[in-house]
Amino acid sequence: MRENDVLKRAFAMPLTSPAYSPGPYRFVDREYLIITYRTDPAKLRAIVPEPLEFDECEALVKYEFIRMPDSNGFGDYTESGQVIPVSFRGRKGGYTHCMFLNDEGPIAGGRELWGFPKKLAQPTLRTEIDTLIGTLDYGPLRVATGTMGYKHREVELAHVNAALKEPNFLLKIIPHVDGSPRICELVEYHLEDIVLKGAWTGPAALALTPHALAPVAELPVLEIVSAVHIRADLTLGLGKVVHDYLRQPARRSLRADERALVF
Template sequence: MTRLSLASIRQDAFAMPVHNPAYPRPPYRFINREYFVISYQTDFEALRAIVPEPLLPENDLVHYEFIRMPDSSGFGDYTETGQVISVRDEDGRLGNYTHSMYLDDEGPIAGGRELWGFPKKLARPTLSVDGNDTLLGTLDYGTQRIATGTMGYKHLPLDIEAERKKLAETPNYLLKVIPHVDGSARVCELVRFYLRDVSVLGAWTGPAGLELHSHALAPVADLPVKRVVGARHVIANLTLDIGEVALDYLAAAESMKLAVNR
């Protein structure tokens, strides 16, 4: 049996566990990925407090997402839910900042957090059709119901090309933090990524409602619902591409420190 050498570790190591990673290498292809997104007004100061610099919240809207992924390469069949905020970057480009995510599959939790910095936690989200005419999304954390979203099922069609452009052309941002062995931050980055090879199979809207409940470990209600302003239901095929570092906070802090000491 050959030894796990320095050279082989450097060449082959990719993710944990090193001998049997929890997920394969990216990118990942999703077929029939189903989005149910409810946009609602919240407290603008609460948004400002959670959006990392240099990003700025575009308005007082939060986009609460329920997503079914029945066919995803490497990850299989799972569901997730969470909150996305419209932001502007330093160049004034409109983008999406993902604030929270809850899902039911260990592989994409580990891969999403370690590769891109998705803020993923283990929970039990669902997305289904309820009572024949209602699109229903739910989130349970432990035994507690944290979120319930509803929409009239396929009431009005949306422009498929407009929905494709939203998915394909909008930059997405994440705050990636990985700790050092001493508990300090070893990686602290603003990550940017895009969705590629997007084809929208259908898109609809309808009347919608959203209810969020307070929870210490799943604080989605910290961005409270003031008023639901719209919803959309989109089914698409797409590829989750690799990301890029938009800002290295640790390097930026070191540069500022050096500049001060000169």
């Protein structure tokens, strides 16, 4: 294979059989269960990266279970994770802290393209009689269970649509071959072409169990604030870099022994 051929085909890895297809990525009948809760602000302070900011008085976290039965290139899968309401230079949005899903394509694509913090696990979202139930299993252990009364009350669609259109922020990290950071960026992306099919709320509960490799319980549930069940079609827009940590004047290279301490 000639060098020009490599460059033409170099969209994703592996070169001759990429783990995911090129976009755009359209999702049909995407279903959310989002439970918003209050947590310990000191815990948030330790994980929200500057220059993002969060409201220490509110200290909110959104725990999400998302069912995606029809998505271009990625197929049929489910994911679950935590999104923290933040602001960036005066604009409100959400910072994705962790995500767990059961499909290799969106794990690879999400990490490589946008910087989604995705790991392999087994989330589910289903309706059981009168209850919407979301679960997350990491290996054989249950680490999250969310429940909401099924479609108790409709939610104002304009409010939900505005929330879905807010910017989303990710911390994209790709190491160099020597283990040092080659890319360390704050990425912004948006959901696009949203067709909102319905939104409902009801009584909700959320239980998180400590796990060394799926540490969702590190942001403890102190109080349930709200819950929403959403159905929508949408496109996952590609991102843009809004902050490059490696280009900041104050940065310095970590020694090998210092990098080891990070882990």
